[in-house]
Amino acid sequence: MDEVEPVSGRRTAQARLSFLTFDAFPVGDVRRPVLASWVRSRRRNLPADRIDLPYVADPDLDQPLARSATPVLRRLREHLDGQPISVILTERNGLVLRRLTADTQLSRHLDQVHLAPGFSYSEQFAGTNGIGTALERGGPMHVFGHEHYAEDLEDLACAGVPIKHPVSGKIVGAIDLTCWRKDAGSLLITLAKTTADQIRAALMSDSSARELELLQEYLQAGRRSSDMVLAFADDLLLMNATAKQNLDGSDQAAVLAHATEMLAEARAVALVELPSGSRVRISCRPVPEGARATAAVLQVTPQASGLDLAVSAHRPPPRPDLPGIVGRSGPWLACSREVDNAYRSGNWIVLSGEAGSGKLALARAAHRQNSRTRSLRVLDATDAADDFADDVEAELTDDIVRSLVIRHVERLGQIRLDELIGALYSSRERRLSDPPWVALTLTTGGSNQPDLGELLTLFPLTVDVPPLRHHIDDVRELVPFFLSQLSHGDLSCSPEAMQQLLRSAWPGNTAELRQVMKQIVQHRRRTGVIVLADLPADHQATSRRSLSQLEALERDAIIRSLLDNNGNRSDAARALGMSRATIYRKIHDYGIR
Numbered sequence: 001m002d003e004v005e006p007v008s009g010r011r012t013a014q015a016r017l018s019f020l021t022f023d024a025f026p027v028g029d030v031r032r033p034v035l036a037s038w039v040r041s042r043r044r045n046l047p048a049d050r051i052d053l054p055y056v057a058d059p060d061l062d063q064p065l066a067r068s069a070t071p072v073l074r075r076l077r078e079h080l081d082g083q084p085i086s087v088i089l090t091e092r093n094g095l096v097l098r099r100l101t102a103d104t105q106l107s108r109h110l111d112q113v114h115l116a117p118g119f120s121y122s123e124q125f126a127g128t129n130g131i132g133t134a135l136e137r138g139g140p141m142h143v144f145g146h147e148h149y150a151e152d153l154e155d156l157a158c159a160g161v162p163i164k165h166p167v168s169g170k171i172v173g174a175i176d177l178t179c180w181r182k183d184a185g186s187l188l189i190t191l192a193k194t195t196a197d198q199i200r201a202a203l204m205s206d207s208s209a210r211e212l213e214l215l216q217e218y219l220q221a222g223r224r225s226s227d228m229v230l231a232f233a234d235d236l237l238l239m240n241a242t243a244k245q246n247l248d249g250s251d252q253a254a255v256l257a258h259a260t261e262m263l264a265e266a267r268a269v270a271l272v273e274l275p276s277g278s279r280v281r282i283s284c285r286p287v288p289e290g291a292r293a294t295a296a297v298l299q300v301t302p303q304a305s306g307l308d309l310a311v312s313a314h315r316p317p318p319r320p321d322l323p324g325i326v327g328r329s330g331p332w333l334a335c336s337r338e339v340d341n342a343y344r345s346g347n348w349i350v351l352s353g354e355a356g357s358g359k360l361a362l363a364r365a366a367h368r369q370n371s372r373t374r375s376l377r378v379l380d381a382t383d384a385a386d387d388f389a390d391d392v393e394a395e396l397t398d399d400i401v402r403s404l405v406i407r408h409v410e411r412l413g414q415i416r417l418d419e420l421i422g423a424l425y426s427s428r429e430r431r432l433s434d435p436p437w438v439a440l441t442l443t444t445g446g447s448n449q450p451d452l453g454e455l456l457t458l459f460p461l462t463v464d465v466p467p468l469r470h471h472i473d474d475v476r477e478l479v480p481f482f483l484s485q486l487s488h489g490d491l492s493c494s495p496e497a498m499q500q501l502l503r504s505a506w507p508g509n510t511a512e513l514r515q516v517m518k519q520i521v522q523h524r525r526r527t528g529v530i531v532l533a534d535l536p537a538d539h540q541a542t543s544r545r546s547l548s549q550l551e552a553l554e555r556d557a558i559i560r561s562l563l564d565n566n567g568n569r570s571d572a573a574r575a576l577g578m579s580r581a582t583i584y585r586k587i588h589d590y591g592i593r
């Protein structure tokens, strides 16, 4: 939709005026994403006749995005060679980090409208604009002349594209190209997209190098000491077996919270008491040394007597956070807390993850935890009929409904998706005083991944539900939980069978585990102890050892890189910063086919 050529400037100018004075205007005179953004800007009570933006004096340029993007931006400016186009890099909150302009007249104008380093062009401050609106929608956006909400921007055209981190997939910033309205053309957005891709590639190679350094430091620290050793970066957490055995989810979270503070304050050592009651000494070494690092290697040493930790291993397990949900591993607890917090604060969310990973189960549990008297409804977008949006609206305007889950939104075609957006907007307006909670589930990994850009403007938070192999320890709790559901508590699992279940990769996730338990109960054994021979053949066959969390992450990174590089092993190895020999060995070790 954002690719569509803008309607004539005169008609858009007239429509904007009518919109601001609450008069009617022909709907076709404004592109839909622009209109949606005007509505948001008006709801935020932004002034249309002036620009009033927050300012920070020294935006942080010593951060991965700015470092990786700078050479790309310089090259682009050289290519633009004196043309009146400005290249702008922002953080994910719209704060302008860099602006490169070769034209003095344009530069002067951008200073006047504060499109300069230190100012935030987030939509919540600047109204409809290429940077803020692209970030708000999570996709490319160009905004021409009178489509801007603030009249000071009417002489400009901006093409903004969010930059997604190549590993985490999260938006880390935006690139924007701005020129005079009269010079604008559709190539602007193409160039912005190419630049965003180049920055992404630069982030990838820089972050592979950084992560490799972290991994080396972590392995060295582990070799030197028998203590608990952890390493963390933005989206990465590594820990040795001692840390895994001795720190439960809450203690891990506490250690990481302390370490983040220590990094920020450049403190090397801290003595802290963990939620379990254990007292530990944390020593924190930033990687790379000395810089304003966001990654570090931690060594955690028990204080007082070693008994503290032995005792903590036997204390009662922490209460599961949500009813009907089991699993106490760090990634699972963090995710279920995020869902629960979103419910409590009324934020609509997208639950994104592989098939069967527990997205619906989490949404149901958050509802059960927080609403005892009112209903939860679940609609499935699979084979949505013509009246799907009507069904959504009917549920949302029914007072008894407190929560609605719409499953499998990835299966909606563009038309149904547009109708759904309309239904969500209109029902939200109609229940302003008592808004229901809405969660979408998005199953990743299939071939059909639609552009949900505009839908996501209604859902400020996306929670990534981890695949089971990333919280494999939870199998120990899930198995007895499913067995008690399915066999009424008369069946348990032998240690050998459990070891085997812990070794499986579970491509179908928790749903597959439940299905395997169901098969056993129905066809093998209703009471007694499950032994190896009771497991289905494909879960008996593997002779591989169980993978640690780090190994599972590494295996997934290799698979992703192979897919991204059409199966070419040399390219996949290069993208990961590995040698060819290493990737061949790992492909063999992990049994990747």
Ligand SMILES: Nc1ncnc2c1ncn2[C@@H]1O[C@H](COP(=O)(O)OP(=O)(O)OP(=O)(O)O)[C@@H](O)[C@H]1O
Pocket (backbone or CB within 6 Å): 324, 325, 326, 327, 353, 354, 355, 356, 357, 358, 359, 360, 361, 362, 407, 408, 441, 442, 443, 481, 510, 511, 514
């Ligand atoms: N942590 C958990 N504790 C207990 N049961 C779980 C847990 N996670 C998932 N389940 C169960 O596993 C099964 C699959 O979960 P669910 O239906 O929520 O997956 P999903 O991610 O929504 O799947 P899909 O992507 O196929 O829609 C369900 O029976 C659910 O109750």
